[in-house]
Amino acid sequence: MDSPTATGSGHGAGHYVRIWAVLLGALVVSLVLGAITNSPWAIAIIFAVATAKAALVLAHFMHVKLEPRWIRLIGAGAVAVVGVFFIGLVPDIVYKFGFVPGGIQSAQANPANTVAKLPPDAGRGATVYATFCLACHQADGRGKNGTLAADFVSDASRLAKPDSELLASIANGRQANGLSMPPWKDALTAQQRADALAYIRTQFGRKP
Amino acid sequence: MSSSAAATDLHAPERAGDYTSTGLPTGRVAIWWFLASEIAIFGGAVACYLLYRLHHPEWAEQAAHTVNAAGAFNTVVLLTSSLSAVLAHHAAEQGDGKTAARWINWTVLGGLVFLGVKAWEYAHEIGAGLVPAKSLFWSFYFLLTGLHALHVIGGMTALYVVGRGAARGQHLGRVELAAIYWHFVDVVWIFLFPLLYIAS
């Protein structure tokens, strides 16, 4: 019941050395080609050489030729799956529908907005808070008692900090005890950030 | 996950229930399936690299910083160790465990040289500030070559274990399986070399 082993093909050691020499030759070819030119043709030839080398190793070293057809189907199937994956992604990853080469400019990034020209005003701050801050800090400023965001009301230390420190954490974002505050310097103008802080101070108290 | 756990052996089936419905030793059927899953992993990573590469032609100048000489030398090392692996398998196939073990040791040595050159390359690149976070090309470079190096280490341990068994004349069928796995690792490098080094 002992199957004709795939290697019982009578290859002498010399045969393998010859294959090895051919492989080295192919390597030299692709190295030389790679060195002298950069044209897409050269790249295509280099990959063709690489594929040929792989085929040589498969056929002579791994003796895949002597395996029954369905064994070769396994490897070919895996390569086909990777091919389907590659082709399926070309439209999205290479041609990228809707790609913005320069990257997304955030809504408030134009230079006029980096300095707060007016004194902070809680009235304007209320609208900024309602749109951007309420989702986490909630209307009552408790941040669902500290589970979603800082709790201004019951955690006195939060608003006890000076304005400069609070403005900095609004601008650059902050991560503490499992909560993460996104940075707002790209999304809100300096004026809006100052107004929002003024609203928070008046609404939830604790002037420093 | 080497195939050293393969139960069957070319020459002396160990257990009564040990026959093969297809005539092929089960170990060899298993190694091809294992390579299919490896092709899917490496293929997926290389496909992602190629997709990004097609979108970023400017990576070519970053790829120029890869040390082609080291890559070429490593290719020669792996090709040679593939030769020694097939000679080991050739010897094992004729039942000569001793010679097979010697060729296997050459193959493992080839793997060590490869890893040595790789380590030098990594040190040289990291020294020059070319770390994975530097740019996406380098992220892929370290992902692909790192994953390949891990598989070289895996292949070397498999070869070493099988080599020790072969020296004592046991499980000679496994030499062929470890050799097939090593050739696969070599074939992956045959594709990685032009992708990362030459294409610049």
Add this chain to the structure above:
Amino acid sequence: MHDHAPSSFLRRYVFSTDHKVIGLQYMFTGLAMALLGGFLAYVMRSQLAHPGTPVAGFGTVSNAEYNAIVTLHGTIMVFWVAMPVLVAGFGNYLIPLLIGTDDMAFPKLNLMSFWTFFLSTVVLILSMFVPGGASGSGWTTYPPLSAKPAFTGVGLGLDLWIVAVALEFVAFLMGGVNFITTAINRRAKGMGLWDLPLFVWEEVIASIIFMLSVGPLVAGALMLLADRNLNTGFFDAAAGGDPLLFQHLFWFFGHPEVYVLLLPALGILAEVLTVCARKAIFGYRLIVWSTIVAGLLSFIVWAHHQFISGIDPRLASPFSLTTILISVPFAITLFCYMATLYQGSIRYTVAMLFAMAMLAEFLLGGVTGIINGSAAADIYVHDSYFVVAHFHYTLFPIVFLAPFAGFYHWYPKFFGRHLNHGLGLLHFYGTIVFFNLCFLPMFALGMMGHQRRIADPNAFGYLAHGQHYQQLATWGAIGLLVLQIPFIVNIFLSLRKGAPAEANPWRGTTLDWAVPSPPPHGNFEAPPVCYRGPYVYGVPGAADDFVPQHMPPGPGAPTARVPDGDAAQLAAAGSPVA
């Protein structure tokens, strides 16, 4: 015979290389994780029914905890319940028995695969108790949300989640190699490919689909880990990467994965339906070929999860076409199963009840898949509760109804005892009633426009009039969980008190019924020889209404090999089919 049976307790039960012990280890790990997943579902549903009110047994659910519960419920149910129970549990136990061999091709590799899976379970549970909490980016873990700890506030928890899922993939790669090589190379003498029971076909095709589709996602998991810890930019648009790449990587694996779960369930169904209806499966080759075609098609449908997620709109129609096309092979399989019941003599064991219920419920799941599969309709239903209802109507029958059918069917074989029929009926009717009560309202929620994964439906005015659906679904979920208690009691009670079961309690034909219950270490006294196909029931001229596969041909035991001629003529001829 098999080498000496292991002696010490450790070798026999904990680090055993016996495929039966490993199969049961997988199944009971899956059962335990199912209880955890069920508890998470209960907490999620209670929060949805009454947002903000503390949940009994958990306390107030914060938003970050809600996201973590959503993520873990999905991850546990798909990777730590469906895969171990369906693919590895039933697969490990039954494949060697059904093909008449003593063990898997690589027992030591099989042992390594279970303990790698066990390690992944430990890592996942660990990820729930590290600072920052468990992963909160959905079981699909799309970057950029999952790519930067600052976006979810979860640091180590998400890294451990990725490592756990990657380890689980490695475990099932090892298991897959074992299943495929065993089924190919260790079949009983005389058992050709067309004599394999359908369960073995389905498990092998499922393993092949899994092995070929998981590769790219293993690379994707490494890239995501690198993005999180080495701040590489694989999925970061600013660094030149592309968030859509991970979605493609994930769903290129994700959709074949749901077929990796469906096929073993269809395999269990094939075994239970034929034995209990006392009839040969209808269209054996039709089912095998349609399963293979569905396996091939499953690799080109993945982008139907991404119709509106920013991919090129021109990609949507081709993928919508392939998605709707894949319903044809599975329609053929389901029609074949129904045709199997025709002219049958159905014994309503609890296993058969669950199998029929699986068919009935899965039909609704499959039919609603068409709405999700059509690109235009998906514009509205994507990421809504309609999708949640659709995939629960497909996944619940696959992950629970089919394994329940399998468990009631093979429990006598596993443990040599019968499960209590009364408790079984209570479990069956309770599960079906409360399953429908829980998930039918979600179709209505979906049509109403209720989006998925939101912790507080009260935040949206247009959802207010649907809140009673949420409460109804929550009662359904609670009922469903409570009605699993009879099942768990039944399992452990019947170990001691169940009526003793003989080798072939349901009078089945396949080889798993040819070994004593529970099977000894080496399964078969002598390697069995297979003389006929797996489902020889009701053949005219046979001594009994079933002819086991291993019974040598004789006057009362026709081989019933159906040449390509018309079966009706053969039956009419009345002569035992040589």
Add this chain to the structure above:
Amino acid sequence: MLWDLPRALSSFASDIDRHMALIYWICGIWFLVAEAVLLWLAVRYRQSAHAAAGWLPGDTRSTNAWVLVPAALVLVCDMVIEFDSAVVWAKVKETTPPAELTVRVQGRQFAWVFTYPGPDAKFDTLDDITAAGTLRVPVGKVVKFELEAADVLHAFYVPELRLKQDAVPGRRIPGWFDVLQPAELTIACAELCGASHTYMKGTLLALPPAEFDQWLAAQSAPPPSTPPTATR
């Protein structure tokens, strides 16, 4: 099911509803027929009513037809649905009718920010008008939007308009909608985007064209003292 659908307020909403109704009826009938057959088989061939089972392994041309014919019918229904789907999808997602107003919609962690091009009708110029939280559009007019995401994935979702489109960082995804009657609609986020995903809301105000033009004019003529800032 279909009766739970919210009002259809955009021109393509009725197309999507009609398409869903087509699928609902085709699949509904198939579902009922299949369940009825299953139930009939389960009752008719139970053991007490039909003691001896027959030998019908199928796998012959004539018996396979019992299964292949219904499968062919399923294929035909699939094609009908797929054709109609392609038509509606092309209308909604692949073509943009000529639009008077273009708005840039940016989703960020936990808020929507809208930018109008301002009088010079060009984006990224100093006269852009930024409105946060509330998007005002003229009734009955086609509005073209360019959808962006600033940090993670979000999804621009308005149920009554049957409008849903994911926002992906690094991409500016075009799309369009129109509101057929004055309404105040909720904009929700339909893609998990972090802890406060459930509170990420905006408002879509559909104003009569005159009122909208008046509002827009008021925005672009800044009062002398304050620089252009976000207002509700």
